[in-house]
Amino acid sequence: LPASMYTEIQRERPDGGNILTHPDYIDGNPDLIKPKKLLNPVKASKSHQELHRELLMNHKRGLGVDSKPELQRVLEHRRRDLLIKQKKEEEEAKKLQSPFEKELLKRHQRLDQLEKEREKQEDHAPEFIKVKENLRRTSTVTGDEKAA
Secondary structure, eight states: OHHHHHHHHHHHOTTTTOOSOOOGGGGOOTTSOOOOOOOOHHHHSHHHHHHHHHHHHHHHHTOOTTOOOHHHHHHHHHHHHHHHHHHHHHHHHHHTOOHHHHHHHHHHHHHHHHHHHHHHHHHHSOHHHHHHHHHHHHHHHHHHHHHO
């Protein structure tokens, strides 16, 4: 019964239940200009056509889309080898540092850190202490000069 009710509803509608409207140019009026389908500029481009042709050829040959040209594969392989080689050289350079060089580097870093801490402390000191330090320096320098 539900199917027969649907057919009755369809008969009642004059347009046959179709929501889409039909275009006017189907009537065959010769005065109307019939529209032409627009060209897709991407598909019309030469590079797109060549790429599509290449993809079809690769598909016929059985090559996958992910496969790259030989030249590109070789260049990527060389770049990868070069990066690996550079990393190995850097690691070897680090390993070749003698214990003496490592200790010197540590001391240098410690001295730099201490110097930065001193500068920070001097920046926070009051003005009169800085002036007093400068006076001591000048007085010891002039006292040494007089003795000489």
